[in-house]
Amino acid sequence: MKEAISEQYINNLLTQMDISDISKATIRQCVAVADNLEKHIQEPFIHLEIGVPGFEPCSVGREAQKEAIDKGVSSIYPPIGGIPLLKENASKFIKAFIDIDIEPQGIIPTVGSMQGTYNLFLECSQLDPKKDTILFINPGFPANFTQVNVLGIKNESFDIYNYRAEKLKPKLEEYLSKGNIVAILYSNPNNPAWICLTEQELKDIGDCANKYDTIILEDLAYMCMDFRKELSKPYQPPYQSTVARYTDNYILLLSASKIFSYAGERIAVIAFSNKMYHREYPALRERYGLGKMGDNYILTYLYCASSGVSHSAQYALAKMYGDAAEGKLDFVATLKEYADRANKAKKIFEENGFNIVYNKDLDQILSDGFFFTIGYRDMGCKELLTNLLRCGITAITLNTTGSLQNGIRVCVSRIHTQEEFKELDNRLKIFRTITK
Amino acid sequence: MKEAISEQYINNLLTQMDISDISKATIRQCVAVADNLEKHIQEPFIHLEIGVPGFEPCSVGREAQKEAIDKGVSSIYPPIGGIPLLKENASKFIKAFIDIDIEPQGIIPTVGSMQGTYNLFLECSQLDPKKDTILFINPGFPANFTQVNVLGIKNESFDIYNYRAEKLKPKLEEYLSKGNIVAILYSNPNNPAWICLTEQELKDIGDCANKYDTIILEDLAYMCMDFRKELSKPYQPPYQSTVARYTDNYILLLSASKIFSYAGERIAVIAFSNKMYHREYPALRERYGLGKMGDNYILTYLYCASSGVSHSAQYALAKMYGDAAEGKLDFVATLKEYADRANKAKKIFEENGFNIVYNKDLDQILSDGFFFTIGYRDMGCKELLTNLLRCGITAITLNTTGSLQNGIRVCVSRIHTQEEFKELDNRLKIFRTITK
Numbered sequence: 001m002k003e004a005i006s007e008q009y010i011n012n013l014l015t016q017m018d019i020s021d022i023s024k025a026t027i028r029q030c031v032a033v034a035d036n037l038e039k040h041i042q043e044p045f046i047h048l049e050i051g052v053p054g055f056e057p058c059s060v061g062r063e064a065q066k067e068a069i070d071k072g073v074s075s076i077y078p079p080i081g082g083i084p085l086l087k088e089n090a091s092k093f094i095k096a097f098i099d100i101d102i103e104p105q106g107i108i109p110t111v112g113s114m115q116g117t118y119n120l121f122l123e124c125s126q127l128d129p130k131k132d133t134i135l136f137i138n139p140g141f142p143a144n145f146t147q148v149n150v151l152g153i154k155n156e157s158f159d160i161y162n163y164r165a166e167k168l169k170p171k172l173e174e175y176l177s178k179g180n181i182v183a184i185l186y187s188n189p190n191n192p193a194w195i196c197l198t199e200q201e202l203k204d205i206g207d208c209a210n211k212y213d214t215i216i217l218e219d220l221a222y223m224c225m226d227f228r229k230e231l232s233k234p235y236q237p238p239y240q241s242t243v244a245r246y247t248d249n250y251i252l253l254l255s256a257s258k259i260f261s262y263a264g265e266r267i268a269v270i271a272f273s274n275k276m277y278h279r280e281y282p283a284l285r286e287r288y289g290l291g292k293m294g295d296n297y298i299l300t301y302l303y304c305a306s307s308g309v310s311h312s313a314q315y316a317l318a319k320m321y322g323d324a325a326e327g328k329l330d331f332v333a334t335l336k337e338y339a340d341r342a343n344k345a346k347k348i349f350e351e352n353g354f355n356i357v358y359n360k361d362l363d364q365i366l367s368d369g370f371f372f373t374i375g376y377r378d379m380g381c382k383e384l385l386t387n388l389l390r391c392g393i394t395a396i397t398l399n400t401t402g403s404l405q406n407g408i409r410v411c412v413s414r415i416h417t418q419e420e421f422k423e424l425d426n427r428l429k430i431f432r433t434i435t436k
Numbered sequence: 437m438k439e440a441i442s443e444q445y446i447n448n449l450l451t452q453m454d455i456s457d458i459s460k461a462t463i464r465q466c467v468a469v470a471d472n473l474e475k476h477i478q479e480p481f482i483h484l485e486i487g488v489p490g491f492e493p494c495s496v497g498r499e500a501q502k503e504a505i506d507k508g509v510s511s512i513y514p515p516i517g518g519i520p521l522l523k524e525n526a527s528k529f530i531k532a533f534i535d536i537d538i539e540p541q542g543i544i545p546t547v548g549s550m551q552g553t554y555n556l557f558l559e560c561s562q563l564d565p566k567k568d569t570i571l572f573i574n575p576g577f578p579a580n581f582t583q584v585n586v587l588g589i590k591n592e593s594f595d596i597y598n599y600r601a602e603k604l605k606p607k608l609e610e611y612l613s614k615g616n617i618v619a620i621l622y623s624n625p626n627n628p629a630w631i632c633l634t635e636q637e638l639k640d641i642g643d644c645a646n647k648y649d650t651i652i653l654e655d656l657a658y659m660c661m662d663f664r665k666e667l668s669k670p671y672q673p674p675y676q677s678t679v680a681r682y683t684d685n686y687i688l689l690l691s692a693s694k695i696f697s698y699a700g701e702r703i704a705v706i707a708f709s710n711k712m713y714h715r716e717y718p719a720l721r722e723r724y725g726l727g728k729m730g731d732n733y734i735l736t737y738l739y740c741a742s743s744g745v746s747h748s749a750q751y752a753l754a755k756m757y758g759d760a761a762e763g764k765l766d767f768v769a770t771l772k773e774y775a776d777r778a779n780k781a782k783k784i785f786e787e788n789g790f791n792i793v794y795n796k797d798l799d800q801i802l803s804d805g806f807f808f809t810i811g812y813r814d815m816g817c818k819e820l821l822t823n824l825l826r827c828g829i830t831a832i833t834l835n836t837t838g839s840l841q842n843g844i845r846v847c848v849s850r851i852h853t854q855e856e857f858k859e860l861d862n863r864l865k866i867f868r869t870i871t872k
Contacts, residue, residue: 018726028516028735050513057510065510065748066502074493074501074752075697077486080464111547111702111742118741122586147740149723150558151587261511264747266547287585290454299464304583305554306547310746311700312501316510 001043001427004390004434023382023397026142034394041392046424047414048395051370053261054413055334061262064319068312078311081298082109086314089321090269096234096325097224100244106277106294109309113221113255113268118147119301120217120251120270123293124183125153127281131182135175138402139193144185145402159404165362169204176212187219188241189226192371192401192409193358196226199241206246215276216243221255224332226367227339232332234325248275258370259331260320265313341412342368344421349374352428357398357407373398375407384408387435391427437479437863440826440870459818459833462578470830477828482860483850484831487806489697490849491770497698500755504748514747517734518545522750525757526705532670532761533660536680542713542730545745549657549691549704554583555737556653556687556706559729560619561589563717567618571611574838575629580621581838595840601798605640612648623655624677625662628807628837628845629794632662635677642682651712652679657691660768662803663775668768670761684711694806695767696756701749777848778804780857785810788864793834793843809834811843820844823871827863
């Protein structure tokens with residue numbers, strides 16, 4: 001790229017695409033904008049917006065899936081609660097890498113973690129008429145906000161930026177003490193900021209969950225990607241951090257999209273703590289004739305949402321979990337490549353005058369990983385993204401993630417060659433000239 | 437089987453399984469009851485309850501799916517609106533067998549028709565604040581009632597039994613004239629009754645849709661299974677009947693579960709009429725920043741429900757649609773086997789004093805097919821099912837389908853050998869002795 005796209009061209013395009021404010025666009029809209037601009041400049045964009053897996057799908061999974069297809073599973077409705085092998089292997093995997101004991105019964109496949117959170121929000125909102133609100137610890141995944149909007153579920157949120165360490169617990173209690181919060185969602189490592197909660201922070205969250213009888217929905221889409229620790233060895237410490245060590249009021253969400261690069265088949269599992277799976281709720285019994293949270297998740301919510309998950313993909317995931325737990329599949333090693341890319345990309349941004357927005361876990365420098373966040377001087381989200389688009393770079397703004405900070409989220413899944421990094425540097429130099 | 441299970445044993449089991457009224461049990465609960473009773477009598481039950489495909493999954497679909505897996509689609513997020521090949525081939529398939537023109541853009545894969553109706557109910561309920569109610573023409577699929585219950589969507593319904601032919605239109609107008617009905621759902625051929633609406637009835641429904649601006653959701657899960665007609669030849673009349681010939685206010689639901697025996701991979705398509713896809717709704721624009729019904733279905737509802745459908749299964753379905761439309765895959769021929777089974781099973785029931793409940797399309801005898809309905813004298817649903825369970829036969833009662841008639845739904849997908857039909861006869865003889 002030699003020169004920036006004119007501001008007017010971008011503005012016209014956005015008008016034409018029915019996008020009134022680019023800083024409020026969804027990820028999919030940002031992709032579409034970039035597609036259009038690529039045609040205009042006849043050069044590829046640098047895609048930092050969408051988190052697609054950057055690797056080939058895990059091969060043992062593929063082979064297991066094809067084998068299942070050969071055996072004829074395509075004609076048979078999958079058990080909605082999941083095939084036994086998947087439930088058992090997921091339980092082993094969780095023990096091996098998170099060091100938590102969860103009964104296979106409580107581990108349930110979903111059509112991506114997207115379906116997992118969707119139905120958890122819905123079920124949580126129906127557990128108790130007095131507790132009707134979900135609390136998001138932000139920044140977070142914008143689609144989760146769309147989910148509660150689509151379902152009409154009340155929600156509150158705060159940006160954790162100013163509430164790390166000892167400030168977190170009082171902030172949580174400010175919400176929980178009102179009595180209307182049924183569940184709390186956060187991701188760890190965090191999408192988009194890549195912050196990792198400390199053990200003390202997780203303990204504080206767990207303590208709050210116990211004190212206020214709140215359910216913690218812990219999204220582990222990026223588990224074992226805090227590359228500051230050696231998390232790749234099954235059944236050996238250190239383990240993936242989790243709130244599950246501090247409360248029984250938890251449900252974990254484990255996407256297969258990133259850890260096994262299996263996003264295409266739309267499969268994840270959610271794992272109910274043994275306590276939550278069996279917990280009886282009178283409001284559920286009255287509405288559905290079934291009282292237990294886990295039974296309802298399967299027989300009421302998932303049944304009528306999709307009647308389960310691709311039968312063949314369940315065999316793929318079962319195999320990947322099994323092999324990983326047995327130490328035959330080092331999924332973490334593959335993922336370390338993301339850290340290398342993040343490291344390179346961060347340097348290029350910093351050399352061009354950008355700063356990392358969420359930059360520390362208390363006194364520790366953040367891990368390099370799938371995402372990071374950058375800002376430029378005091379430039380607002382909208383201006384920043386518009387200027388980056390003018391320079392052939394697309395991303396999503398931090399305000400769409402519930403963050404109150406100015407900046408954008410950078411995802412490194414689609415940038416990897418020497419040339420791409422060089423071109424990033426080139427385009428950021430153009431950015432500097434047009435924003436002088 | 438030599439003698440019936442005691443009534444007390446059944447009652448104890450139901451209590452233990454937390455089922456207070458067997459005639460209100462879901463299909464999955466009926467399966468579970470039968471599983472338990474099978475262990476007790478140490479003999480297999482005759483399963484007439486769940487509609488699982490009775491054949492091997494379509495082989496060209498399997499091969500196409502494996503090929504897609506080999507090409508690496510498992511790591512790549514599927515386009516939420518569907519891969520282009522699927523959309524194009526589905527459009528051809530619909531033209532070939534239904535003789536309706538639908539643009540590929542408006543044909544969207546869903547995780548089974550279950551996800552299709554779920555999100556259509558949700559979207560329809562949000563189109564217009566004045567129209568908040570779904571109307572079911574019953575009998576219908578019980579899971580659809582669960583869906584509106586889960587989502588808290590208002591609904592009304594009537595049993596078509598007494599409203600065929602010229603009585604249908606006034607009955608519909610009774611509801612539609614109130615102004616609160618946004619959409620009407622029915623299946624054709626009908627699950628569970630296997631009635632097929634006549635062209636005049638479909639025209640009356642279409643006229644009502646036009647007059648009252650109502651959306652028709654037409655579930656074609658069993659398309660081309662009215663075996664009284666020769667529906668197997670692509671691009672040749674006669675075609676599958678549809679309301680789409682009489683109104684543009686329609687959305688079709690095409691499950692792949694039964695027509696291609698592909699239930700395991702959880703895939704279907706919904707097809708928006710060209711008009712409905714592009715129709716703009718101010719309430720949608722206000723809530724989601726997007727106004728068109730079709731765009732919202734993809735980018736709002738499906739995006740946050742599951743972010744699309746198994747990428748590899750989309751290639752399978754694309755291939756099956758394509759081959760069927762080109763006349764290379766005669767999917768109807770395979771399905772005729774269901775009619776033979778139904779024919780045999782009906783005879784056995786009738787010889788044992790049962791009657792077909794929904795027995796005619798006006799003056800025409802019903803087609804044989806996947807389902808039929810039977811009653812026994814004036815026996816109520818609960819008593820009938822309890823007595824059948826005592827004789828090693830499981831099914832679902834008509835009252836769970838929104839029917840006001842006494843009887844049960846019989847599905848022939850899991851009964852096919854000579855021995856099984858003989859044993860059905862044997863067990864119905866036991867039924868007669870215990871109900872004398």
